[in-house]
Amino acid sequence: MLQLVIDGLFVGSFYALVALGYSMVYGIIKLLNFAHGDIYMVGAFTGLVVFSTVSGLAGGGILSILLVMLIAMIFTGLLGVGIERIAYRPLRKSPRLAVLITAVGMSFILEYGVRQIFGPNPQVYGARLEGATLSFLDARITLPQIVLMVVAAALMVVLNLYIMRSRDGRAMRAIALDPQGAQLMGVNVDKVISRTFFIGSALAGAAGVMAGAYYGSIDFLMGFVIGLKAFTAAVIGGIGNLYGAMLGGIVLGLLEAFGTHWLGGQWRDVFSFACLILFLSFRPTGILGARVVERM
């Protein structure tokens, strides 16, 4: 039982990191950024490139992985800003369907662009997180798992402080509440949206490097499933709500761990997407989402 909780929390912390970006972007410009999962994938590949070009990093353990993660975060952050600038901003006044399709197209561009560069085969990561296995109360947890959960939690805490305490964070919250009102109050909407994309994409990139270093193998389609899972996590928690994204990620991770234990591995995706449908049907605002008042 405890083992299932640990496994669920671990996978859930990945989902939460990716779901944060989904949720932030949705909260601010009401866009489901389907390319977000692929930014996670690009993050993993950026890490791969850094590890293979800077030879000294591969053996350096956790510190070098953190450094590579930082580089990948900056790169994916800038990539996110670029995507928003090129693909989403020109369409901001268009019907939401047009932007959604652009996002799906962007996702394919990223996937098959990476495939063109690195080829279709899975790539093996330059650095691997290795560590002792600790056991307590009949459950096992490995040192890398603890490290990655701590890193994920730290990133989320920093993000929370940024959104809640800083001036930029306040501007983000203002735009989420009322974009036009915020603009009238002198908030530079474009700048804040860019910043949102930067942060969300950087978090996804960090998750990508962590996944590469932990699991050891990455491929150009790895972002697809986790993109859907992050979307599910964001919906479960309440899309557009930051605490909701974190909670949703953890809840989805736990649901999957217990679901696969009871039903068997092949039911994992069926189970999590069934939960998505249940939430959409009965509580579309998610666990923490507020009731949306329809503005006429």
Added chain:
Amino acid sequence: MSTRSTRRSSWRTVFAPIALAATAVLTLAGCSGGLAGGGDAASEDGPIKLGMAAPFSGSESAFGPYMQNGAQLAIDEINAAGGVLGRQLELVTADDACDATSATAAANKLVTDGIVASVGGYCSGATLPTLPIFEAANIPMVIPAANSNELVKAGLNNVFLINGTGTQQAEAAIKYAAKEGLTNIALLDDNTDYAKDLANSVASQAADGGVTVVLQDSVNAGESDYAAAVNKIVSSGAQLLYWTGYYQEGGLIVSQLKAAGYTGQIMVGDGSVDAKFAEIAGPAADGVLGTFTQTPDMLEGAETWISDYTEKFGAAPGPYSTQSYDAVRVVAEAITNAGTTDGEAVITALEGLKDFPIFSGSLTFSPEHTLTEGGFAIVTVGPDGTFVLKDDLKS
């Protein structure tokens, strides 16, 4: 879009395009089947075309080029020796992406290209839907790599397997386990036709072979965290885990098993026998066993073949290059014996082949159009990460 639609809930706006896309894909998949049989009969002059549908993109895309090279090598050799029936052979490839929809399209393309025989087929799940297409066009298939029992169960007259079937591979796994005294085994597959079939074959033969299946489970391909399956295996007390899926997930599962403290033996099916497996699994690959049809580097007297291949393609032969090489030779032999490229005649000639030498032994087709000799051996991960022969199971 009318103004009303903007007032709809955002969820409907989200799902409408997804539903639309899904409908479009389904319709396309349905239509492409209807094209079967539209191909024209092979022309009587010009090169004799052999078709190969194999994965050149997607998760299994590593194998397509190996198969293509193996087949091309055989074709070049046969052409240099004067061709077949005085005509040159030509290889036509199509990408099946290891996916049923793409495979259907690929098979239809090959049929319209006017191929005389098919020498392709790697993923069983992608090869299955192509069988009726080739049958309707009266095209014999010599399948080099795909080996699910489902391919045989369809009972189509044009289908020949020159790789051992799942049943034969399962026999090899059980035989080895019994030989080593490993009586409690766990089975794990990745939900693909091939892997499920192999796992089910082991499960149904286990009792006869004297081993007990203590756990059978499936995982979804394309994920990275397999904690649930790993935990079950560890607590099942299995002395041997047999992973029947492909190498990408296999590598991850093996490394996660070792991290979770699993101490039993690990064996993988032929879909995981690849150097990439050890690369992905890292140090956890040590001592992992595999069931595999023998590759040229394990065969005696294959040195010239290997050096020919390496010289021609600039890389060492990979998995299934020998089987594809053999598939072309088998087809060429049958066409020569038949004296014509007519599908019916070639099928009869294939059925009549007797003790034709191929890499895995001598070939005579069983009434089900499978090998009479299985040719599966036990391999293990060698020092440089490639699999090497451990036990040929001949004794």
